Amino acid sequence: MSTIPSPESEAWVTTGDGAIARAVRHVVEPEGDEVLVNVLACGVCRTDLHIVDSELPRHRAEVVPGHQIVGRVTATGPGVQRTRTGELVGIAWLRETCGVCDYCTAGRENLCDQARFTGYDADGGFARHAIAREPFIYHLPSDADPVSTAPLLCAGIIGYRALRRAALPPGGHLGLYGFGSSAHITAALALASGASVSAMTRGEHNRHLAETMDLAFVGNEDASPLSPLDSAIIFAPAGDLVPGALRATAPGGTVVIAGIHLTDIPALNYGEHLFREKNLRSVTANTRNDGREFLRIAAALRIAPSITRYAFDDIPGALDDLRSGRASGSLVIDTTG
Ligand SMILES: [Zn+2]
Ligand SMILES: [Zn+2]
Numbered sequence: 001m002s003t004i005p006s007p008e009s010e011a012w013v014t015t016g017d018g019a020i021a022r023a024v025r026h027v028v029e030p031e032g033d034e035v036l037v038n039v040l041a042c043g044v045c046r047t048d049l050h051i052v053d054s055e056l057p058r059h060r061a062e063v064v065p066g067h068q069i070v071g072r073v074t075a076t077g078p079g080v081q082r083t084r085t086g087e088l089v090g091i092a093w094l095r096e097t098c099g100v101c102d103y104c105t106a107g108r109e110n111l112c113d114q115a116r117f118t119g120y121d122a123d124g125g126f127a128r129h130a131i132a133r134e135p136f137i138y139h140l141p142s143d144a145d146p147v148s149t150a151p152l153l154c155a156g157i158i159g160y161r162a163l164r165r166a167a168l169p170p171g172g173h174l175g176l177y178g179f180g181s182s183a184h185i186t187a188a189l190a191l192a193s194g195a196s197v198s199a200m201t202r203g204e205h206n207r208h209l210a211e212t213m214d215l216a217f218v219g220n221e222d223a224s225p226l227s228p229l230d231s232a233i234i235f236a237p238a239g240d241l242v243p244g245a246l247r248a249t250a251p252g253g254t255v256v257i258a259g260i261h262l263t264d265i266p267a268l269n270y271g272e273h274l275f276r277e278k279n280l281r282s283v284t285a286n287t288r289n290d291g292r293e294f295l296r297i298a299a300a301l302r303i304a305p306s307i308t309r310y311a312f313d314d315i316p317g318a319l320d321d322l323r324s325g326r327a328s329g330s331l332v333i334d335t336t337g
Contacts, residue, residue: 011064011127012315018053020065020316025127030077033134037089041146042125043068044310044318044331045154046180046237047093050261051120052319059121066125066333067093067118068153069132070146080134088146090138090295091130092153093117094285110161110285117285126315128335138291141299151181151305151330152298153291159186159233160294162258162283166231168195175199175229177221177245178236179206180322181330182258185298185305186233187213192301198225201236205328209306224248233258239265242280243273251276258283305330311337 013023030036048065050056069091073083083089097104098114109115118124118132140149159182168174174190176183179201187197191214198217199210210218217226221241228250234241234257242265245255255278268274297303306329310318314333321327 009128010312011123013062013064014052016054016058016061020052020126020319023062023064025064025123025129027129028131030075030080030131032077033079033081034077034131035073035080035083035089035134035137036075036129036131037069037071037091038074039069039071039125039128039130039335041070041150041335042066042333043150043154043181044315044322044333046322047154047260048119048126049319049322050237053323055261056120063120064123064125064127065119066127067091067120068150068155069118069125069130070140070144070150070153071125071130074129076134083134083137083139088140088142088144090140090149090153091118091125091132092136092138092157092291093119094136094288094291095122096133096136107287107289110287110290115285126333128312136288138295140295146336147309147332147334148304148307150332151185151307152295152303155181155305155330156185156298156303157286157291157294158182158258158283160189160297161286161290162186162233162256163189165254165281165283166233166256167254167279168231171195172230173198173216173225173227175225175232175245175248177201177232177234177241178238179210180235180328181305183233183235184209184213184329185303187215188303189297189301198229200225203325205325209328212306229253232256235259237261237263239263242266243268246273246278246280249278251278254279254281256281256283307332309334
């Protein structure tokens with residue numbers, strides 16, 4: 001145990017009307033298996049925007065968003081066993097699960113009914129300090145760069161799970177609908193495995209980013225790839241992309257919806273969109289095992305997200321840029337600045 005650095009700490013909290021406001025949070029002593037971290041960087045995810053904009057059911061009147069946190073441990077609870085003060089750790093979306101239900105015991109804890117989430121059910125990383133339970137943190141190499149590591153913790157992990165759910169055959173053709181933080185990391189992962197990748201996305205910034213990568217095709221979100229897709233992942237929260245993605249996917253192929261929120265899917269035509277064994281799947285959060293596997297692979301492949309960096313004072317600006325598509329790649333708050 002170590003002493004708490006300061007009794008008060010700055011944070012940004014949701015206001016319930018599409019904005020966030022500065023607030024002061026009291027830094028509390030970690031209890032049980034909790035660790036307290038000094039936040040160094042926190043990624044900005046579209047889910048944060050869904051929470052700020054009340055597009056997801058509200059879980060708390062006021063919450064500090066942010067679930068891609070890299071921080072240094074400053075204090076540990078009495079039940080913490082393998083984490084020391086000064087260690088660099090990651091805190092991600094999956095905050096805790098019940099550990100005893102059928103899903104938890106079958107390696108499918110992402111489906112646990114009792115799962116709670118960082119920056120949604122409990123305060124997250126748009127703050128100077130954050131708390132998490134030791135079993136749900138990721139230990140990071142001591143020399144990892146906090147800003148470039150932060151987006152791996154949700155954009156990266158969810159992209160990895162989506163790619164696995166997409167069942168892309170070796171050397172197959174993957175279509176990505178939307179090309180933001182998660183998609184560009186997933187593209188790097190798929191390219192490294194020998195896949196060919198096409199990106200269909202709106203917004204100049206996203207297309208420019210896609211054009212810097214070695215992709216087979218880059219076009220508008222309603223463009224058709226040059227050849228049928230074996231698998232597709234829809235990252236944009238737009239249900240009207242689903243019919244086109246299914247049409248562009250070859251018989252037996254799989255379309256995966258990666259986001260937590262999607263506008264309504266228009267009526268599908270069985271013959272045109274689903275018959276000939278096309279699969280439509282969702283992705284729901286991730287297991288800790290997904291996280292550990294992905295972080296290992298990302299380190300081995302030296303996956304380096306394209307970063308747009310923001311100061312702590314400019315978190316509302318980062319959310320505005322994400323909302324309007326003004327920034328490309330991964331948006332990250334550098335909390336040291
Ligand atoms: Zn459970
Ligand atoms: Zn996220």
